[in-house]
Amino acid sequence: MIVSALHDAFAARPGAVVDGGTISHYGDPMREQRRLAAGSAVAVLGDRTVIEVAGDDRLTWLDSITSQDLTTLTAGQSTELLILDPQGRVEHAAGVLEDGSSVWLISDGADTEALAAWLQRMVFRSRVTVTVREDLALLGFFAGGDAEAGVSAAAAAPNGVALVWADPWHAVQAGGYQYSEVVEHPGAEYHWRVAIVEADAAASALSAFEAAGLIAAEALRVAAWRPRWGGEVDERSLPHESDWIRSAVHLSKGCYRGQETVAKVHNLGHPPRRLAALQLDGSADVLPTAGAPVFAGDDEVGHITSVARHFEDGPIALAILSRRAPTGDLVVRADGVDIAAAQQVIVPADAGATADVPRLTRLSRRAEGQDPRRAQA
Template sequence: MILSKASASGTGETYTRRYPRSVLKSAEYELVRESVGLADRSARGKLRLLGAEAAEFLEGQVTNDVEALEPGTGCYAALLNHKGKVRADMRVLRGPDWIWLDTEPEMQAVVESTVRTYGIGRDVREEDVTESHAILSLLGPESRSALEVAPAPEEHSFVRAEHGLYVATDLGVDVICATADADAVRLALGVEPVSEEAAECLRVESGRPRLGVDFGGDTIPEEAGLNERAVSFTKGCYVGQETVARLHYKGRPNRHLRGLRLSDPVPTGTELYLGDRAVGTVGSVMVSPVHGPIALALVRREAGPGDELVARDPRVRATVVELPFAA
C-alpha cells in the first residue's frame, strides 16, 4: 500500500495510512526477491490499435520510435502536450498486424481521445480490450523459469505461447491472456500470488516512477528520468518534441526524480524543504524490509544526493539518494 495523504470527509483533514512492516517482511516479499511471485495487474487500461497506418500514426504522437519496432518487440513511451509535458505514458508492443498499448487506468481515456481526434482520415482504429484481457505479472529472478518458453531478455520483447503473450519486464515477465482464461492460467503457472504492496515495493526500490503518483501533467520527461527509457532523439517529429529536444541538448531540468531515505513514513504529497525553501513533494512511499522507509520524489535540482530535506507535517528527515536504491 502506498502511503497517501487523503481527505477524511471533504474537510481537508489528512491522515497517514502506515503500512505494517511485518507484511513486507513476509514470505511474499521474499518470493519476489529470491524466487517468483504472481501479481495481478489487470486493472491497467488496455487498447489494441489496428489498421495499415497504426504504427505511422502512433509514431507522430509519442516520444519513442514505434516504427522502428520489429514484431515481437516493444517500448515504453509517453504522450505529451504541445509544451512537452506528459499527458499519459504507456507500454507499446508491436505485433504482426496490431499494436498493443497498456497504460495507467486513469490515462486510458487520454490515449483513446488522441486516437479518435487525430486519427481521423487515417487507416487506424482502436479497440478497448481492458475487460477482455488480463495482465498477470511474474515478479522475481525465477520468473522466466516458471514458463514453458520465455521471451528474449530485452525489456518489452514478447512471444506468443500456450497461455497468451509472454512479455519481458524489468522485474520479470508479464503474461497477457484472455480474462476468461485468467484463473486457469494462474493454476497452470503454479506460482504463489503476491499482493500489490510487494509489487509496488519492488517498483519503488528500482526507482521506476508512476504517473499520477510520482509525476503528473506538469512534468517534462527528463524531469521524471524518462529520457533513457521513453524518448528517442533520432526519430521523426511528434507532439511536444521541440521542448524535449531543447531541454536535452541546450538546457537542464529544474527538477529531478530522486530517492529518499526517510526517518519515518510520510503521506504522498508531503512537501519537502531544504532549509526554508520548499524544493519538492513526496511521491510513492513504501516501508522496505531491506531499506526501511523510502520514497520517490521530484525535487529541485539544488537538492542533490546526500542533502537532508525536512518534511514539516509530520516532521520527518529525508536524505536524498540516487536511484535505484542501493542494496
C-alpha cells in the same frame, strides 16, 4: 478496475486485502516482495488496462504522435512511449508490445479512458482502430524465476505471439539517454514483465502460482527508481525530470508533438525540477503519502511522488524537487511529523547541460562507445 474471474480467484485467496477493487496484499507485503523479486510470485495488476491498436498503419501512426521510434518494431518486441503536450509535458504513458498484427498498450487504469479518447481523436484517415480490451487482464512478475515459464504459457496469443511485455527500464534504450550518474543503477536488476491474459480463461491455469499484492510490486518499482504515470506525472512533468528519456524517448527520431521542448531541455540542460530517491528514517511511526511536502530547512523544495516499505531498504520514496534544492539530507512532513530523509540524486541539477550531444536533434547520433550513458540509435 476490471472485475474478472482471474481477479476474483486471486482475491479469494487467504489473507487477501482488496482496496478500491485492487488486491493490495495478502497479509505479509515483505514476504510477497521477496517472492516477487525472486520470480516466484505473480501480482494481478488491477490498476492497469490494455488498449489494442490494430491496422496496417499502427506503427507509423503511433510513431508520428509519440516520443518513441516505433517504425522498426517487430513481432515480440517491447518498448514504451510518452505522449506529450505542445510544451513537452507528459500527458500519457504506456508500455508497448507489438505482435505482428496489433500493438498492445499497457496504461495506468486512471489514464486509460483519456489515453484511448485522445488516440481516437488522432486517427483521422489512418488505417487503425483503437479498442480498450476489458476482456483482458494483466499479471506482473519478474523474469528468471519459477513463475516465468508458466505465466508466459498462459499469456494470450491472438496472433501467434505470446503477449508478454518486457519493461525496458533495466537499460538505456536505443535513442535514449541516462542523466543519473550512479555507477550501479538500481534499474539494472529490474527485469519486470507483464503478461496479458484472457481474464476468465486464465483463472484456473494460474491457480498454482503464489500471489503478491500491488504494495509489493510498487515497492520494487520505487527501489528501481522507475517512474510511472500514476506516481511521478503531474501537470508540469517533463520526461527529463524523472530520467524517463532513459527508456521512453528517442532523441533521434522525427517530429512529434513536444519534440522541440525535449530537444531544447536536453541540449541546453537545466530542467526546472529533478527526481530524487529518499531513504526515510525508519524510526518514525508515520509513512508519508504521495504529495507530502519535502523541506530543506524552512524551505519547501518539493513533494513525495511515490513511497513504499522495502523488504531490505526499509521506508523509501521518490520525490520531485526543485532544481535548486540542495543535494544533502532533507525532511518530509507527514501528518505534522517531520521525517528525516537521506537523499540520493537521480537527476542532477544540470541534467542535459553536461551531455556531450550535437546541438541539432537530427544530428544526435554519436559514434559507439563515446558515452557509456548514451544508448546507440
